[in-house]
Structure formats: structure tokens, C-alpha cells
Amino acid sequence: MTILDKIIATKRQEIKHYTTIQESKDVFPEKPRLTDHLRNKNGVISEIKRASPSKGDIHTTVDIVAQAKKYEEAGAAAISVLTDETYFKGSIDDLRLVAQAVSVPVLCKDFMISEIQIDRAKQAGATIILLIVAALEKEELEQLYRYAKAQSLEILVEVHDEKEMALAVELGAELIGVNNRNLKTFEVSLERTAELAKNFPFNSGRILISESGLHTKEDAQFVYGCGASGILVGEALMRSENPGAWIREAIKGAVVR
Numbered sequence: 001m002t003i004l005d006k007i008i009a010t011k012r013q014e015i016k017h018y019t020t021i022q023e024s025k026d027v028f029p030e031k032p033r034l035t036d037h038l039r040n041k042n043g044v045i046s047e048i049k050r051a052s053p054s055k056g057d058i059h060t061t062v063d064i065v066a067q068a069k070k071y072e073e074a075g076a077a078a079i080s081v082l083t084d085e086t087y088f089k090g091s092i093d094d095l096r097l098v099a100q101a102v103s104v105p106v107l108c109k110d111f112m113i114s115e116i117q118i119d120r121a122k123q124a125g126a127t128i129i130l131l132i133v134a135a136l137e138k139e140e141l142e143q144l145y146r147y148a149k150a151q152s153l154e155i156l157v158e159v160h161d162e163k164e165m166a167l168a169v170e171l172g173a174e175l176i177g178v179n180n181r182n183l184k185t186f187e188v189s190l191e192r193t194a195e196l197a198k199n200f201p202f203n204s205g206r207i208l209i210s211e212s213g214l215h216t217k218e219d220a221q222f223v224y225g226c227g228a229s230g231i232l233v234g235e236a237l238m239r240s241e242n243p244g245a246w247i248r249e250a251i252k253g254a255v256v257r
């Protein structure tokens with residue numbers, strides 16, 4: 001059993017206890033679309049990540065609202081919030097707090113297998129959800145994609161190889177994320193982005209995002225150089241004493257198209 005199988009098995013149990021959505025009185029600042037941002041300029045999707053199965057605790061005591069504001073002030077294109085509790089020590093309340101505090105797009109980072117999770121994400125203020133191709137059957141992927149689209153959410157479709165990328169393209173995904181980390185083995189290589197960028201359909205308006213394992217300005221430059229319009233960064237920012245400076249440096253190093 002891979003770690004991904006294990007996470008999905010836990011998720012299937014957890015969602016049984018999710019209740020139907022009540023009318024919410026939460027107020028969220030208006031947020032632009034990530035797709036529009038990344039069509040015009042390269043960007044950094046900055047992540048709130050307390051812990052992970054591959055790295056253990058990263059920064060569990062973080063003040064997530066203060067952290068999110070640092071990301072926003074530095075010019076982050078979007079903020080990603082891990083909401084999985086069991087493996088990443090996140091929560092849907094983390095997402096809600098961040099979405100209330102910032103005016104940049106907010107990504108609900110979780111292992112989506114059911115529509116109720118999409119409802120919850122939207123209710124907690126997310127404007128983007130993640131769908132991981134490796135975690136879903138084709139029919140489930142299509143159904144969840146359609147469901148999220150109908151809610152006006154943006155959808156980041158995550159892939160790890162050519163076959164998954166072909167599926168994402170067939171689905172009509174505009175935001176396609178190449179995860180440099182294999183969720184089955186935890187192996188990380190930025191070469192994943194370089195490899196998949198070779199046949200990426202840039203000319204059909206798709207946006208390539210390079211996810212995971214980016215630690216330095218040079219790493220950022222490397223994947224931007226491969227054609228990525230966005231990078232998704234968690235650990236490096238959570239461990240940094242100055243995440244704002246990290247983001248600014250990465251943006252500066254971005255290849256101007």
C-alpha cells in the first residue's frame with residue numbers, strides 16, 4: 001500500500017462524518033482569478049503547511065494568518081492551505097481564517113474524492129481546489145471537475161507523468177500542476193517539470209505550474225525556464241525566517257515572457 005493509498009483510505013472514512021453545509025455568514029474579501037494573474041505574469045503560489053508525511057513536523061506553531069499576510073504583501077499569486085488533518089496537521093478552519101484575511105486567490109489543498117469536500121472548501125472561502133489525477137478514477141475526476149466548475153471554482157489538476165497529463169488536457173484543465181514529488185514514493189526531482197514541459201500544450205492556453213521541492217531562487221529559475229508560469233512552494237516558505245523575501249526573490253528571477 002502506497003502512502004497515497006493510505007491517505008485516500010483515511011479520507012474515505014473521514015468524509016463519512018462530514019455534515020451537510022449550513023448557510024454560512026462568513027464574509028470573504030473578493031478575490032481575483034489565479035488564471036488571469038498567471039496569464040499575465042509568473043507567480044508564486046505560497047503554501048501554509050504545518051507538517052507532511054514525508055517531512056514530519058515543518059512548523060506546527062505558525063500563526064497562519066500572519067504567515068498568509070506576509071505571503072500576500074510579498075506579492076504571492078495565491079495562497080494554498082493544506083486542510084488535511086491526519087497527515088498534514090491542517091484544517092478547514094485554517095482555510096477559512098486565511099480566506100477571511102487575504103484578497104488573493106486561495107487554494108484548498110486536500111485529497112478531493114467527494115463533492116462534499118468541494119462544498120466545504122467553497123464554504124470556507126476557497127476560490128481554487130486541487131484535483132490529483134493519481135488519486136482518482138477517470139470518471140470521478142471528470143465528475144468532480146464538472147462539479148467544481150459549476151461552482152465557479154478554479155481547478156488545479158495535478159499530474160506526475162505523461163499519461164496523467166494527457167488526462168488533464170482531455171479534461172479541459174487550464175491550470176495543470178506537475179508535482180515534482182511522487183506521492184507514491186516521495187521521490188522528488190525538478191526534472192519531472194522539465195520532462196513534462198517538453199510536450200506541454202502551451203499554445204492552447206494551458207498554464208503550467210511546477211509543484212514541490214523548490215528550495216532556492218535557482219530552483220525557481222530552473223522551472224520558470226522550463227515554461228512554468230507558476231510555482232507552488234510550501235516547506236521552503238514555512239521554514240524561512242523571511243518568507244516575503246523568498247517570494248520577492250523568486251518573482252524577480254522569473255523569466256519574462
Ligand SMILES: O=P(O)(O)OC[C@@H](O)[C@@H](O)c1c[nH]c2ccccc12
Nearest residue numbers: 179211212213214232233234235236
Ligand atoms: O513543501 P513543498 O515541497 O514546497 O511542496 C508544496 C506542495 O507542492 C505540496 O505540498 C503538494 C503538492 N501536491 C500535493 C498534494 C497533496 C498534498 C500536498 C501537496
